[in-house]
Amino acid sequence: MDDSGIEIRFFSFKSLPLSVKDNIAPVDSKDEKINENLSFSYPVFIPAKMKKTDKAILLMHGLNERNWNKYLTWAEYLCKETGKAVILFPIAFHINRSPMAWSDPRSLQSVLDLRRRRNGEDRSLSFANVAFSERISEKPSRFYSSGRQSYFDLSQLTMEIKQGKHPLFQKNTHIDIFAYSIGAFLSEITMIANPNDLFSDSKLFLFCGGGIFSSMYGESRSIMDKKAFENLFQYYMSDFNTDIQFNSIRDNVYDSFNCMISPEREEKNRKQFFTNLGNKLKGISLLNDKVMPFVGLNEAMGEECATSRVELLDFPFAYSHENPFPVGKNIDNLNVDCCFTKVFSEAAGFLA
DSSP states (O other): OTTTTEEEEEEEEEOOOHHHHOTTSOOOTTGGGOHHHHEEEEEEEEETTOOOEEEEEEEEOOTTOOOSGGGHHHHHHHHHHHOSEEEEOOOTTSGGGSOGGGGOHHHHHHHHHHHHHHHOOOTTOOTTTHHHHHHHHHOTTHHHHHHHHHHHHHHHHHHHHHTTOSTTEEEEEEEEEEEETHHHHHHHHHHHHOGGGTTTTOOEEEESOOOOGGGOOOBOTTSBOHHHHHHHHHIIIIIGGGOHHHHTOOSHHHHHHHTTTSTTTTHHHHHHHHHHHGGGEEEEEETTOSSSOTHHHHHHHOHHHHHHHEEEEOOSSOOOSSOSSOOSTTSOHHHHHHHHHHHHHHHHHHHO
């Protein structure tokens, strides 16, 4: 990146199918044939001319994202201000881990027409969310199984880095996490499960995320349509614990996921986890965030922990969860830049 003092390097990653790495999970044969999800590359932002480093930040993205565009300035700022490598790692079946057809309006027209015929005129349905909406409606369990694969991928990546097997990182590299939206949910679950104690020393910065599942509201033209969200919510609030395909695989990953579904599930242990994080936890939530409202953080962590560790902000311009820093000719760019700097200077200061 010219004149930025930042370089972007790409690294390849091979994710094993769940049927190989996780023989207790049910197999989705259709998903296991999606090669893009198994072999992909991910970008790392690094200070220019850096050869190797022992410090990294994992940047975790939101739900139903199809490219990194929104996150490029985020990664650049964190890299510049902390001097650390920033790893943009895609969640299973997101970003470049999904077929191009899932982002192509021409390929999606028939699916869009089908959902309109099936569900009526739903204003939340769009080309941006129709592929994800159809997949979730068809099989709500994909939310968990894809998260489970992402958990194993993050564990694999972190283990390779800490063992000195990654070309950019030294052995025992320290890894912290900047997590947005559903990436925050995944990061919390990963840190609760803490495979091989990989994340015992990690700091976690939450932005627009981190709340309990039952408080989330995923109906959005950028995320999923109304019917898909209703199916997803119903499944995890009522059916997940009794679904025969998952009922027999209650391991550490399952328990960590399940405790983040509703406030009463493993409430004492969950709240104790967040309390024990102490100064390794910080975050920013937005007042007008309808998708991941602040109340969900209170329910996940306990009010005392949430209010002391996560700052609730409001911006003086129209914003949304999906687009916290809007751009356009009718936008006050100076105000947006100021609020962006407020959020990311706090994140960088915490993660430095």
